[in-house]
Amino acid sequence: MTDTTVRVEAPARPGWLRDDALLTVTDLECTFRTASGPVHAVRGVTFDVLPGETLGIVGESGCGKTTTGRAVLQLPRAQGGSVVFDGEDLRTLRGAGLRRARRKLQMVFQDALSSFNPRRKVVDIVGEGLEIQGMSRAQRRARIEEVLEQVGMSAAMVGDRRPHEFSGGQCQRLSIARALALGPKLIVCDEPVASLDVSVQARVLNVLQDIREQNDLSLIFISHDLAVVRIVSDRIAVMYRGRIVEIGAADQVYERPAHPYTRKLLDAVPVIDESERPATLRVEPSVVDADWAEVDHALVEVDPGHYAAMSEAARDAFVAVAGSAR
């Protein structure tokens, strides 16, 4: 018996997705309705995060990185694609199921102060997730003390005070403590250090490293600050106008940036010491996609695990020239 159905080729799974990932986001689409028409904030974003790994998402304003981070937590639910976390597609969950799955996925917001209810005590805010889950007051107190210590504070130090009585850095650390309280496996950090002074920023970043190690957490770290993303991430994705234009290990993306936009970013970042910039910026590949800003190229492999949205010709030209800049 001959099979007369037309066989449709299953779309190839993108090469940079791995099988043992904790979170796999495929073809994420987020569209907002505005007065001037629909805005496609996220257009087909695909990435994954392994257990214990930190993925950095970097890009300028309007690239869709914050929307992506929130869509992972279904805040709000994306319009298309799939978000598979710990085996479940979060987009298919509703109500109680979603609330249960949310326990393992937490978020740290950019403006810590505005992510706190101004009328509640900070201790209660940190324990809010536990209260919602129905933990007893005594258990909550113990767990709150535990997470406060992890971020370098304590219940005694925090007292009965309200959010406006704390500094920016402290607020951010409290925000991290709140996210930790429920014992998540993955935390999405949306520009957590953007509005902080350099010295405070350093402290908060160190705290993030501490809790990451102690709790074996995966992180998605979203920021516009290239240097901050660099020291935090294992892998980095560069976003431009709703799409990922380059993704790879942090070393690969920052030392051998293939995509013209990544190169532009790394060239524009102010640095104290010019030697920080990758040497490959000084060499121009012979073929460059002049239309990279308007046309969506597919992601092609540049190095093992390192992909960039370029035409094959541009990729070949880059590999040829980048090899020599070592």
Next chain:
Amino acid sequence: MTDENVPDAPLLQVRDLRCEILAPAGTAYVLRGVDLTVPHGRTLGIVGESGSGKSMLLKSALGLLPAKAQVTGEVRFDGVDVLAMSAPERAKFLGRRVGVVFQNPMTSLNPVVPIGVQMAEASRFHLGLGKKEAHALAADLLDQVGVPNAAKRLRDYPHQFSGGMRQRVMIAMALTCEPDLLVADEATTALDVTIQKQILDLLQELQAQRRMAMILVSHDLSVVAGRTDEVIVMYAGRVVERKPTGELFSGETHPYVEALSRAIPRLDMPPHARLSTMTGAPPSVFDPRPDAAAAEREDLERWLSAAGGAR
């Protein structure tokens, strides 16, 4: 950037500038004796974290603070004692010779007035230009700062410009009276990285073209590092370091500057790197701390804490 025709006397000279503000919670010692010098045609960078007084320094020196703030000290602009003038005199004098670009163009621009009218204000007030000439000047300036379709865009309102474009408009406004000094107070902080570079490049280009002196104020040491001749670092209302930019880290580095630079992440650091942090916090702005030397000793401990051992 040296020019034989430039006079030797500095364009802006500030001596022992102090600023105290009476607040309900006590006296805020915002500036505790600041000295600085800007020669003609040179660029000064002012770096400091929030609360260090860098913005207040500018506002005090230019006399932009309300009378409630007690500003003492000497500020000489081209030899003229600016603080001794009355407020209207000062406005007329400095408005012509100093152009300022602030951080947030949306709040510096009137949202309900077309930018052409706002730009014309300065030239009509200070230069006495007629309406038509002022508009022509505005269009020319917009063109120079790289705004496409300059003449048409004079009729637009601030919200019709993107962040980078708005900042260009602010720069054009600041340049209206051909100032001798251009001040950029965190002018690029709110902008994207690529736009930031464009604006900073533009500022440098304009400065070279017009032989202006420039002051770049930023919390970001790296912004100031590549684009200035001299850098001063502020901490708790005082200047703790003053050096030619190229020599900031050579020779004896001030402990605070060193601690600060250790806290700044580099593009070539490995993943999960830890940064040096300082323990504690800067002194409260209400703390009088009269003796500069004693204050320095107290803070030293805090700054040196960031020089920890290897992990």
Next chain:
Amino acid sequence: MSRPEPRAAAPVTAPPTAYLPAAGTGAAGVGGPFGWLRRPKRATRRGKAFFVFGVVWISLLVLAALFADVIPGLPHFSEKIGTFAQGPDFSSLGGLLGTDSVGRSNLSRIIFGARTSLTIAVASTLIGLFIGVVLGMLAGYYRGFWDGLGTIVANALSALPPLIMLLALVAAVGASLWGITVSLGILIADLYIRVTKGAVLSNAQREYVLAARSLGATDARILFREILPNLIPTLAAVIPISMAVLVVVEGSLSFLGYGIPAPNPSWGGMIAAGADVIRRFPGVMVAPVVTLFLTVFSFNAIGDYLGSRTDRRDAQI
């Protein structure tokens, strides 16, 4: 220029608490459940003086109304204590404000009239508050259908000329205490729907609501434990003002003769009776008019002061 090699970090320690603003000092430092009330904001000194006056006046009125029956020496409101339209007679308590056109004590009738006015003002406010806050919260939080419903109801209510609507209602339902109270309550609900919806809208997009949702909070919890407490400052400013409005409306109703029927005295009724004899005895109307004025002024002063204390740049109405 090259930088010194970055060295490893010192251990993270908790910052000393010495530099935190001491609790209670300065604008930021006032905490506690009523911190929002005690924090210095934009109240002017005159506004504060008016506020104090308003509180005193309303308190006196409330006390007098509550204990009217047991005030020693106060004649009953229907008791004739002298000739009609007498001026103030400082020898007796009843005669303090003079007598009305029938000879009854003005003071007594004002105090007993206060019962009516205040009861209606408070009860109607509560009814309007309940309807308005519920509909407003649903409209502001869920948007969509509820927003449409809330807007239609608010617009419908505000489109009706209040006095005429009331007259119609009263003619239909009868001029009983509850009839009038419920009608007024429904009419004032429009104000509360709008105010609540605006406040909820500005709060529902804040990040702390998003944060609560990410922690697993149900919508009900978010509405009642996160958003509602943040509405209290806004509502605290609106409630006294709506009470002022209601006192005037009730006064108008009874002035027109459609208020609570006799023999209960009412301020509006007293003004109406005074208007009848204004040519010959202008003084009769003075007492109820001044009382009404002071009461409405007091409510407005309280509302203004609370409003200026809680004014936040992002409050929308």
